[in-house]
Amino acid sequence: MSKENIVSYIQHYVAQLLALEAREVQTDVEFASYGLTSSTAIALIGDLEQQLGRELSPALLFEHPTIEAMAEHLASAGGA
Amino acid sequence: MSDLETLAPESATTTRGGVPAAIRHHYDASNAFYRLWLDDSMTYSCALWDGATAREDLARAQGNKLDYHLQNVAIDRAQRLLDIGCGWGSLLKRALAHPKLESATGLTLSDAQHSLLANERVERLHVRKESWITHQPSAPYDAIVSVGAFEHFARPGQSSAEKVELYREFFERCRSWLTRTGRMSLQTIAYGTLQPHEASEFINTHIFPDAELPIPHEMHLALRDVFELVALRNDREHYGRTCELWFQNLRKQRQQAVALVGETKVAQYEQYLRMSSFGFYSGKICLLRLALAPLPRRAATVAVPSDWGSPS
Numbered sequence: 001m002s003k004e005n006i007v008s009y010i011q012h013y014v015a016q017l018l019a020l021e022a023r024e025v026q027t028d029v030e031f032a033s034y035g036l037t038s039s040t041a042i043a044l045i046g047d048l049e050q051q052l053g054r055e056l057s058p059a060l061l062f063e064h065p066t067i068e069a070m071a072e073h074l075a076s077a078g079g080a
Numbered sequence: 081m082s083d084l085e086t087l088a089p090e091s092a093t094t095t096r097g098g099v100p101a102a103i104r105h106h107y108d109a110s111n112a113f114y115r116l117w118l119d120d121s122m123t124y125s126c127a128l129w130d131g132a133t134a135r136e137d138l139a140r141a142q143g144n145k146l147d148y149h150l151q152n153v154a155i156d157r158a159q160r161l162l163d164i165g166c167g168w169g170s171l172l173k174r175a176l177a178h179p180k181l182e183s184a185t186g187l188t189l190s191d192a193q194h195s196l197l198a199n200e201r202v203e204r205l206h207v208r209k210e211s212w213i214t215h216q217p218s219a220p221y222d223a224i225v226s227v228g229a230f231e232h233f234a235r236p237g238q239s240s241a242e243k244v245e246l247y248r249e250f251f252e253r254c255r256s257w258l259t260r261t262g263r264m265s266l267q268t269i270a271y272g273t274l275q276p277h278e279a280s281e282f283i284n285t286h287i288f289p290d291a292e293l294p295i296p297h298e299m300h301l302a303l304r305d306v307f308e309l310v311a312l313r314n315d316r317e318h319y320g321r322t323c324e325l326w327f328q329n330l331r332k333q334r335q336q337a338v339a340l341v342g343e344t345k346v347a348q349y350e351q352y353l354r355m356s357s358f359g360f361y362s363g364k365i366c367l368l369r370l371a372l373a374p375l376p377r378r379a380a381t382v383a384v385p386s387d388w389g390s391p392s
Contacts, residue, residue, distance in 0.1 A: 038280060038355040038364065045354070055331075057324055058358040 001052060003075035009051060010067045013044055027067040036061075048074070095290075097213040097246065098232045100189045102290035107190035111168070113340045117329035121146075122168035125228035125267060126319035126367045138325045141318070145227075145267075146174045152265035152311070152371040153223035155181065162221045162257065163187070164212050165229025169197045172205050175223075187215055212250060222262040224254050230268035234292040236284065243294065247302035255306050255374045264307065264372040271295045272316065274364035280355060287352045296368065305378070311371040319367040320360035327353040 015022040064070040119139040127141035166186025197207040234243045359365045
């Protein structure tokens with residue numbers, strides 16, 4: 001998946017969780033400020049794993065705390 | 081509905097300070113199941129990474145953690161050790177490598193842990209199926225360790241004042257069992273940014289029923305005038321990592337795990353380990369390690385002769 005596709009995927013995901021329009025979800029804002037609960041966060045990680053076909057760490061949400069940073073990391077080769 | 085509601089009710093005197101049915105619900109799932117995803121020492125609590133330990137090396141990080149607690153209680157000079165909530169005995173066994181240690185006593189409320197340890201018949205190791213509420217030592221200890229048990233002492237719905245009172249009772253008992261120069265080391269999960277009312281219903285129902293985490297200030301209040309807080313670490317990221325490695329181990333052994341405990345339970349544990357990992361990484365929950373030294377009991381008020389105090 002390209003970085004743009006990953007950005008869009010996560011944007012839509014978070015939008016659906018929070019009942020927002022995807023364009024209202026800013027990509028340079030920390031995940032924490034969207035108030036993800038532990039279960040919604042790991043659901044996102046689980047769905048991203050299925051999309052990308054590889055195992056991901058829940059720590060990613062802290063090591064790359066915005067949609068932009070996360071997508072950048074995931075799109076780069078070998079980012080797990 | 082809680083899984084526990086199907087179990088026989090227990091009286092208040094046997095549930096204070098840890099509900100046996102709740103302990104059995106979690107820890108008696110199957111020793112073989114836990115063996116699949118814990119490290120070889122079967123240590124089921126947060127590990128400790130120092131600079132020299134690789135991120136993937138769970139066994140070494142668990143050893144570091146055990147050594148950390150044993151150092152906190154000055155195990156080199158200890159003769160009698162008590163481990164409250166001893167699990168499958170990894171800390172007791174590690175402690176017994178110190179030749180001066182005459183006895184290592186473990187308390188657990190889990191049938192599975194108790195019978196496994198009792199059947200191993202390790203010399204100098206004594207395991208008792210009882211709670212700290214009912215424990216009556218035959219002689220004082222000079223070292224007390226408790227790792228991952230404190231989370232089970234209070235119950236959901238208890239007020240903060242009730243929790244503090246219970247924790248204080250725990251610390252007072254521990255102090256009364258320690259020699260004057262004895263030491264205690266404690267490890268527990270505690271609330272971080274998560275509010276008690278926001279806690280996951282899934283975890284509270286299916287994984288750890290009838291358990292309530294401490295809030296750090298409740299522990300401080302309970303310790304006051306009983307133990308000096310010598311050192312305090314919050315190693316929440318270490319627990320995030322530990323849960324992640326457990327999850328990966330479980331994933332690798334998934335088929336065997338399903339054969340042992342069924343698909344539903346395996347899926348629940350996968351969910352719980354990942355949620356916990358996220359909870360620690362995000363700071364919703366934290367992992368406290370405390371080194372404690374007993375404070376002298378306040379002497380009873382001494383009657384001061386009436387001619388004292390005023391300069392003659």
